[in-house]
Amino acid sequence: MQGCSSWLSFLLLVAPQFLLVLGIKMNIHKKIKEENGLEKIPHSIKLIKKNYIYGNPNHKVNVYVKVHRNSPFLVCMDISLSQNEVIDPTYLWIGPNGQILKGKSYVNLTSTGKLMVLGFRERMSGSYTCTLSYRVFRNDLRAEQERFKTYKFMVYAYREPDYTYRMSVHFETKACNLLANDEFFEELKKILNNLISYLTCHIADPSYKCHSVKRPKHGIGTELFIVFQVNPFARGWDVICHQLPADCEDVTNSHIRQARWLIEEFFRRQESFLKHNYKNIPPIHYIDHSFQVTRLDSCRPGFGKNDITHSDCANCCVACDPGTYSPNNEVLCEKCTGLRIKHYGAKTC
Numbered sequence: 001m002q003g004c005s006s007w008l009s010f011l012l013l014v015a016p017q018f019l020l021v022l023g024i025k026m027n028i029h030k031k032i033k034e035e036n037g038l039e040k041i042p043h044s045i046k047l048i049k050k051n052y053i054y055g056n057p058n059h060k061v062n063v064y065v066k067v068h069r070n071s072p073f074l075v076c077m078d079i080s081l082s083q084n085e086v087i088d089p090t091y092l093w094i095g096p097n098g099q100i101l102k103g104k105s106y107v108n109l110t111s112t113g114k115l116m117v118l119g120f121r122e123r124m125s126g127s128y129t130c131t132l133s134y135r136v137f138r139n140d141l142r143a144e145q146e147r148f149k150t151y152k153f154m155v156y157a158y159r160e161p162d163y164t165y166r167m168s169v170h171f172e173t174k175a176c177n178l179l180a181n182d183e184f185f186e187e188l189k190k191i192l193n194n195l196i197s198y199l200t201c202h203i204a205d206p207s208y209k210c211h212s213v214k215r216p217k218h219g220i221g222t223e224l225f226i227v228f229q230v231n232p233f234a235r236g237w238d239v240i241c242h243q244l245p246a247d248c249e250d251v252t253n254s255h256i257r258q259a260r261w262l263i264e265e266f267f268r269r270q271e272s273f274l275k276h277n278y279k280n281i282p283p284i285h286y287i288d289h290s291f292q293v294t295r296l297d298s299c300r301p302g303f304g305k306n307d308i309t310h311s312d313c314a315n316c317c318v319a320c321d322p323g324t325y326s327p328n329n330e331v332l333c334e335k336c337t338g339l340r341i342k343h344y345g346a347k348t349c
Contacts, residue, residue: 052114054079055130055151063155064313065120074153076113076130081149089113089134096126122157122302122319122345129153157345158316160249161297161305162329163256164204164231169267170290171224174283176210181224184284188226195266196259202234223287229296230263232256249300260293267291301326302345304333319345 051072053063065071075082076091091113093101101107101115106124108116113132117124132149173181185208193203206228213223232252270286299305299317304326307314320326320333325346327334336349 053153054082055153057149057151060127060152060154062310062312063153064158064310064316064318065117065155067121067157067159069120070108071115071117071120071155073110073114073116074128074130074155076115076132076151078149078151087135087137089132092131092133094129094131096124096128101128117155120155120157123343125156125319125344126154127152128155156310156313157319158313159300159303160253161299161315161317161331162232162249163253164229164296164298165256165260166227166229166294166296167263168225168227168290168292170287171226171284172287173210173222173224175222176212180284181208181210185224185226189228192228192263192266195262196230197234199232199255199259200234200237201230201232201255201259204229204231224284230256230259232259264291264293297331298329299326299331301328301347305331306333322346325349 052075053061053072054075055061055078057078063071063074076093077086089112093107093109093113093115095101095104095107102109106118108118113130115128115130117128129150129152132151134147136145136147171184173184185206189203189206196202206226208224208226210222210224212220214220232255237252237255267286268291271288297305297315297317302320302325303317304320304324305314305317309321310316310318317331322342322344323336323340324333325336325341325348326332327347327349334349336346338349341349
């Protein structure tokens, strides 16, 4: 037990020093934002001109709008036509369910045919069609023609997925039947939870197993295989979301990214701390480069992922199409066989 006690003392020593030396609470937010980006706009939203998306007379244009945000301006014109003079243009915008959008309180419709949908919600998803009419004159102005062009935009509400991380790490120990293994595991959980508690994140579903392992160029050793998840929904997370409901996923995902980085750095520095603080390696010690992490995504009810239908926004949780629903936090929308759902973002069948 003496060897284990020394290792537990080492863990207790490392945690506060780790936070102090790295200056994590001051600098981590900036680092995570630079490395990962707190909000990634789907690449399919091609902003040809500042917040403008032009139509295409030959095919529909897919647009993905984050919930509670304003859509980009949808331009009732294609890029080619926009480079020429357009005489006596008129614009007719039709929204989902055939609604004429002029005069609606939830749209910003400009005199030049640009449409912005305000405070976009999942039920606003669907087809937005604009018909442009204009005149074409001959040079002598004696003959004129009225021309029409129709542009179709498929606009979908989306959310960022909620992130959870599954992590695994190996520690070498003297034997599998040591009581010290349990004590070490419990202490490690406490330290990791303390490390990320200020982010309202916590360690979930932790477990470990002990195995004999033959590693290349080494003899047979005994290792603890430790697995756990890092979850952004510790006590207090909902308070933040009530304060910032439009940015809830941004906040929780920012926190979970920071928690991931903290834990990665904690294990990454184990070997260095051991070398500089102990002449003899403790009986239970971290195996260098054994740390592994996998991201697990989940979607809010009413949203799901579809890499085929929404390939331009494959990482997004998009509002479930009519006829489908999602009652839980899974990543797939289910077909509703009992009745016909006509709106986007259904949570029940």
